[in-house]
Amino acid sequence: MGRLAVKVVPGSSRDRIVGRLGDALKIKVAAPAEKGKANAAVIELLAERLGVGTEAITIESGHTAPAKVLLIDGLDDDAIAAILFP
Numbered sequence: 001m002g003r004l005a006v007k008v009v010p011g012s013s014r015d016r017i018v019g020r021l022g023d024a025l026k027i028k029v030a031a032p033a034e035k036g037k038a039n040a041a042v043i044e045l046l047a048e049r050l051g052v053g054t055e056a057i058t059i060e061s062g063h064t065a066p067a068k069v070l071l072i073d074g075l076d077d078d079a080i081a082a083i084l085f086p
Contacts, residue, residue, distance in 0.1 A: 002072045002080045004046075009066070010038035015045050017084070024067065025084060039063065043070075050075060050083055 005024040012028035019026060029041035039059060047054045052074050062068030072080060 002075045002077045003060070004070045004072060004077075004080055004084075006042065006046075006068050006070060007066055008033075008038055008042055008068060010041075015041055017045065017049065020085065036063075039068075042068075046070070046072075050080065 007021050007024045007026045009018075009026065009028045010031060010033040012030055015027075015029045015031075017025065017027050027042055027045065029038050029045065031037040031041040043054050043057045043059075047057055050057075050072060052072065056073040058071045058073075060069045060071050075083075
């Protein structure tokens with residue numbers, strides 16, 4: 001199981017992975033930061049990019065904060081880095 005630190009910017013014009021931000025991955029999503037909508041958008045975007053199902057990604061910490069730590073089942077840290085940071 002891999003771990004990924006992300007910085008989420010909700011309310012963007014579109015969903016996209018911006019790139020590295022220190023040790024984290026910066027992600028912009030169009031969904032607002034209310035009722036878990038931005039979290040769901042982040043999980044959906046990352047699941048598609050990583051080639052895993054949305055059920056394989058869980059939020060370990062930061063449910064209501066922009067800085068989050070995600071757990072990705074089925075991929076280790078090296079595999080995640082190879083996909084997201086080629």
